[in-house]
Amino acid sequence: LQCKSHCHGPHRPHMHSSRSVHGDQGLPGPYPTAEDPSTCDIVKATQYGMVERCKELVEAGYDVRQPDKENVTLLHWAAINNRQELVKYYISKGAIVDQLGGDLNSTPLHWAIRQGHLPMVMLLLKCGADPSLIDGEGFSSVHLAVLFQHMPIIAYLIAKGQNIDTTDLNGQTPLMLTAQKATGPEPMRFLLKFNPSLNAVDNVQKNTALHWAIASGNTSAVDLLLEAGTSLDIKNVKGETPLDIAYQSQNHFMVYMIQEEERMRNRRNNGLLKIVEKYELFLMLTSSLIFMWAIGYVMDLSSDSWLLKGGLLLSLLFGMSLFVRQLVGLKNLRYLPTAFLLSSFFWMSTTWFFWFLPDILYTQEIMMGLLYYFYKTWSTDPGYIKTSEEERKENIIALSEAGCLDFRTFCTSCLVRKPLRSVHCLACQACVARYDQHSLWTGQCIGIGNHYYYLLFLFFLTMTGVWLLYGTLQYWSNHCAASFHQDGVWMYFTQTVSCSPWVSYISSVACFHTLWASGWLTVQLYQIAFLGLTSHERMNLLVQRKSSKHPVSLRRTPYNLGCFQNLADFFQCSCFGMFKPNIIDWTKQYKLFHLAKEKNVHSV
Numbered sequence: 001l002q003c004k005s006h007c008h009g010p011h012r013p014h015m016h017s018s019r020s021v022h023g024d025q026g027l028p029g030p031y032p033t034a035e036d037p038s039t040c041d042i043v044k045a046t047q048y049g050m051v052e053r054c055k056e057l058v059e060a061g062y063d064v065r066q067p068d069k070e071n072v073t074l075l076h077w078a079a080i081n082n083r084q085e086l087v088k089y090y091i092s093k094g095a096i097v098d099q100l101g102g103d104l105n106s107t108p109l110h111w112a113i114r115q116g117h118l119p120m121v122m123l124l125l126k127c128g129a130d131p132s133l134i135d136g137e138g139f140s141s142v143h144l145a146v147l148f149q150h151m152p153i154i155a156y157l158i159a160k161g162q163n164i165d166t167t168d169l170n171g172q173t174p175l176m177l178t179a180q181k182a183t184g185p186e187p188m189r190f191l192l193k194f195n196p197s198l199n200a201v202d203n204v205q206k207n208t209a210l211h212w213a214i215a216s217g218n219t220s221a222v223d224l225l226l227e228a229g230t231s232l233d234i235k236n237v238k239g240e241t242p243l244d245i246a247y248q249s250q251n252h253f254m255v256y257m258i259q260e261e262e263r264m265r266n267r268r269n270n271g272l273l274k275i276v277e278k279y280e281l282f283l284m285l286t287s288s289l290i291f292m293w294a295i296g297y298v299m300d301l302s303s304d305s306w307l308l309k310g311g312l313l314l315s316l317l318f319g320m321s322l323f324v325r326q327l328v329g330l331k332n333l334r335y336l337p338t339a340f341l342l343s344s345f346f347w348m349s350t351t352w353f354f355w356f357l358p359d360i361l362y363t364q365e366i367m368m369g370l371l372y373y374f375y376k377t378w379s380t381d382p383g384y385i386k387t388s389e390e391e392r393k394e395n396i397i398a399l400s401e402a403g404c405l406d407f408r409t410f411c412t413s414c415l416v417r418k419p420l421r422s423v424h425c426l427a428c429q430a431c432v433a434r435y436d437q438h439s440l441w442t443g444q445c446i447g448i449g450n451h452y453y454y455l456l457f458l459f460f461l462t463m464t465g466v467w468l469l470y471g472t473l474q475y476w477s478n479h480c481a482a483s484f485h486q487d488g489v490w491m492y493f494t495q496t497v498s499c500s501p502w503v504s505y506i507s508s509v510a511c512f513h514t515l516w517a518s519g520w521l522t523v524q525l526y527q528i529a530f531l532g533l534t535s536h537e538r539m540n541l542l543v544q545r546k547s548s549k550h551p552v553s554l555r556r557t558p559y560n561l562g563c564f565q566n567l568a569d570f571f572q573c574s575c576f577g578m579f580k581p582n583i584i585d586w587t588k589q590y591k592l593f594h595l596a597k598e599k600n601v602h603s604v
């Protein structure tokens with residue numbers, strides 16, 4: 001992707017002391033759009049970036065330090081309009097970088113930040129501008145970047161060593177400003193990545209960021225601050241806790257949010273529940289095993305009353321949902337399908353041992369293969385992009401200075417540059433290299449690291465299911481008296497089900513797993529061999545195709561190198577020297593390169 005530097009037309013700074021979050025971009029300036037370069041004065045020439053005219057006037061004796069009627073210098077005008085060449089020229093002619101000017105007593109750096117000109121901010125810092133200076137409203141550079149929600153500038157200033165907990169004149173930190181003024185969850189989520197002090201209070205009202213967020217009704221900020229672990233007990237100058245403020249503002253939803261959080265935190269201090277939480281995954285697996293068995297047991301009861309069985313099954317389901325809601329935390333809820341899958345493995349093997357074994361041979365290899373590849377998929381790193389805090393700061397500086405701090409290629413959650421084909425997974429809270437999907441059944445991300453194991457897992461799951469269904473058919477023909485030819489389809493069906501409800505139950509579970517695993521395996525193999533795409537990329541292209549007027553081809557992508565080469569690349573297999581697999585480290589690949597001479601390719 002290309003890096004573009006944005007250049008706006010001439011701007012005048014804020015003339016009013018408003019604490020508005022919105023910038024003044026887009027407002028029509030008081031100046032006409034065209035000026036005569038040969039006659040206009042130096043202020044207008046600076047605003048419009050007429051470098052030659054400015055140089056001419058300065059050479060003729062104009063003092064670059066001379067402020068105009070509004071106490072604004074030429075450097076201010078050059079900075080707010082992103083005239084980089086003029087800024088360099090004026091500084092070389094003796095302009096003072098940190099000159100205060102304008103109604104708000106701001107430096108040129110403050111003006112550049114209000115407008116969101118990252119290249120200008122970098123240039124001024126390079127020329128020695130001091131980002132810790134405060135303007136007439138008491139805001140330092142970081143505060144202004146936060147107020148106007150210019151996230152690349154926030155990232156750059158912090159990477160350059162500005163403290164995330166810098167206070168303004170009233171003792172407000174950037175976090176408090178965001179809680180109070182920002183719209184949407186993104187600015188707050190972004191700021192929290194830099195580990196700000198959550199429980200700092202301002203000088204005047206002694207409010208924490210949470211107090212401010214509640215007072216201004218910023219629901220998403222409250223949610224994020226609670227999740228980050230902000231204290232609920234700090235009292236402000238009037239002795240009010242965050243909950244008191246929520247009551248006062250009569251915001252029932254926020255009262256509920258805070259009370260829920262309080263309840264959760266108290267529970268965490270309870271000794272018994274602590275143990276439950278520690279072994280939560282194990283507990284989930286055990287209970288899922290018991291529930292699966294209990295369902296089969298109820299169906300296997302010798303009673304003929306379907307009413308009794310139905311009632312028991314319903315109460316089982318009710319008990320299960322109650323258990324899940326009371327004991328399983330939100331974090332581990334995503335492992336519920338995994339627990340079901342593992343219990344299915346267990347009861348499928350048990351059924352084989354105790355119902356089928358004398359008649360039909362047990363094939364350990366398939367079950368062992370299934371367990372092995374499940375374990376490998378689950379435990380192998382899918383390709384999380386890892387960086388240290390220092391590396392992240394270096395990244396931000398390097399990318400900004402190269403003009404590439406583009407939020408399409410930069411993950412604002414991980415603060416890393418995203419490699420090609422990587423995606424940020426919300427469940428894992430990380431960027432994953434050559435991301436395919438977050439698998440429901442393994443509870444893990446599928447990426448470059450474990451995609452291969454995942455396919456083999458699907459293959460062995462299909463095989464296990466098919467083998468078990470074969471065993472079921474054999475069992476029925478050996479143990480059930482019904483005959484397909486004599487009794488008709490319906491009679492045959494009811495006879496076999498009642499012949500052994502347990503076997504029917506397990507075989508229907510096996511059937512379910514076989515269906516989704518084989519279907520998904522087919523789709524995966526098709527994508528890998530014929531499209532050279534991941535599931536995520538294919539979904540994106542399908543969505544693009546629906547909304548785009550131009551035809552979007554799934555086959556003409558830079559990653560599709562033909563069926564055999566795609567397979568050789570995926571499995572990294574040369575097939576006895578017939579192919580030459582491309583070796584690409586997808587955790588470090590940032591630029592598109594031409595694997596093949598493809599033209600008219602779409603970006604994915």
Ligand SMILES: [Zn+2]
Nearest residue numbers: 411414424431
């Ligand atoms: Zn990420």
Ligand SMILES: [Zn+2]
Nearest residue numbers: 425428438445
């Ligand atoms: Zn994930």
